[in-house]
Every structure is written in structure tokens, then in C-alpha cells.
Amino acid sequence: MKRSIGIASALILWAGLAQAQVSKPKSATFSARHELKVVVPEGAKKVRVWFALPQSTPQQTLAGLKVESPFPYRIEPDSTEGSRFLYVEAAAPSPGTFTIVTTFRLTRTELLSHLDPAKASPLSEAQRKRLGHYLEANAYVIIDDRIRRLSAQIVGGEKNPLTAARKLYDYVLDYADYWVIDPANKKASPVGSTEYCLTTKTGNCTDFQSLWASLARAAGIPARIVYGSFFKKELDGKDIDQSYHCWTEFYVSGLGWISQDVAVADLFAQEIKLNDQNVTLVQRTTPAGYFGKDVKQVEYYFGNLDERRVTWSVGRDLVLAPKQDAGPVNAIPKAYVEIDGQAAKEGAGGAWTRKLTYSEVNPNAGTK
16 A cells, blocks of 8 residues: 555545635646647548647646648647647648747646545536536547446445545555556556556556546546646756646536546655666656655645646547547647548657757746
């Protein structure tokens, strides 16, 4: 067991955190460059690109968005969640590589939630109907009899949805280990999979959040997975891509949408033995670095989010606009590319790569 804290102790800590969070939330401003390189194969007739953009949310403010593209572009919301993407289409493009670049200035504010279980209540029938989409399974966020039994076992007879959600959070923390802790023996799935996390007891942020979302939905708690990236201090100003990260939002009647980041919390739920194989991976998986086991961080990430991140998109099994040819898109933490109606692969040997670089700036200074 990585953690010994129980629900009663957690409630005390929630109250303590709420008291500490009376002060103004922190904020940070970044100048960012988001680059997508696409390799066009010989004979390609059509290339279509949906490139992730920073979303408009209560926690982040976007300014000065600029687009560089060799082909016409437009901004389109997806048909599933309404996240905005930069859409680029190239007919009969010349073989070779083309690059799309967006630059922008983003101010992100820390999310501090004052979670009071006394304000939480079960969903009404109207809410259940309105939020029904977030209670259903996805291709890799499964809800089968095994998940239903496990969820019921974890939640027990708990009727308060906030406390039930916390029980599921604690379960995933204790059950699985983030793969970066032991990269020689643990790996992540390539798709973000409930089944993978449940079977292997490991995975990356998407695997952790898939398992949590499956258990939450099975318990009648609406949940959606949010994809973004960190703006880490150690990569500030460096020509190194800051991959992606995801977290979950769940809905509780009386409190609204609540964020949790059980994947990052997992790293602080234990004392990790750092070595040459894992030290860089562990440090880059947290917003501000890993400094040992920290129960306060574990409590923080149930309801709160730090300011050093950006939101790119929401949801799984996405239907885009204009509609893609190759079926629902599992998720878009970076981009989605189709070549002649087929989904193109990312990375070495694939058809596209993404690079996100950034610098923190003084919010009172001019735009870089």
C-alpha cells in the first residue's frame, strides 16, 4: 500500500487545504510555439490536418494567436466536445515535408476548489439525462461487468458522490504505479486503456485516467478526460518538446465539474528511488519536479490543478469538423492527420511530429 490515509483523514485534509486556499490562486504567463511537421508520401492525393489549439477555459486566457501554414486553414470545433482545432487541407500536395506553426501567449490560473461533501448530492434525473454522454463507455474506457463489480466494491454503500469519487481516486493510487517509476520493467499503452491499466497495474496518465473514468462512470459519476501539456520550469526556453499530459473532470451535483490528476498524485504517493533510468522521466512527469513523497500533493490533486499547464482538447472517440474519414479519433493531445482517408502515425517512421516550446514571460510586459 502506498498510502495509509483514509476517507476521514482525507476530509480533514480537504478542510485544511480549503482554509489554506483562501489566498489568491497563482498564475503564470507563457509565450509558446507549437509546431507540426507532416511528411507527404509520394503519390498522396489529399492530406488533412487537425492541429490542437489552446482552448478557451476559465483557467486559461489566450492572446496573440498567429498561424503559419503553407496551405489554407480555418479554425473548427469538433462535433463531440466542441474543442477548437486548426484545420488544414492540402489537395495533391508535393511529396516532402511541410510545417504548420502556431504561436500564442497564454495566461493560466491555478484551479483551487473548495470541496465540501455536505454540498454534494446525487444526480437528478434531468442531470443524468443531460450528462449521459459522460456516463457511457468509450472504445478504450470500458464499462463491463468486471468494472461495475469493482466500482461497486470500492464505493461500497457510499451515497455521497464526492466521497465516492475520492474512494476511487485512492483506489487507483494504491492499485497502479506510473510506468516512469520503473521504465525498465513498466510501460504505457499506446492508446490510454482501462484494460491495460487494470491488467498490468501500470501505465501513463491516459491509462490511469481511463481506469478512473471507467470506475467513476460505472458508479454513476459523469467523467471526461482532458488533454493538455505542462509548461515545466526545467524546459523553459529550451528547444525540447514538452509532450502531453491528461487529467479528468468529474461532475458532482451541487458542486459542478471538479478536476483530479491521480496520475501526477501517484508519483507523490510514494518515495521513489531515483536512478539514471528514471530520474529524467519522473521529473518531467510532474509540473514542478519530484521532491519525494508528499501527502499534501496527493490531496492537492483531488480538486485542484497547478497553473503550469495548457488545455488542448477534451474527450475520447471524437468526431471532428469537417468529419474525418477513418472513424472516431481516440483522443487528440497533439494533432490528428489523415492521408488519403487513413489515419497517419506519429513519430519516428510515421508521417508527423509535434514540438511544443515556450518561455515564461512577465504578464505586464509586451507580447513576445
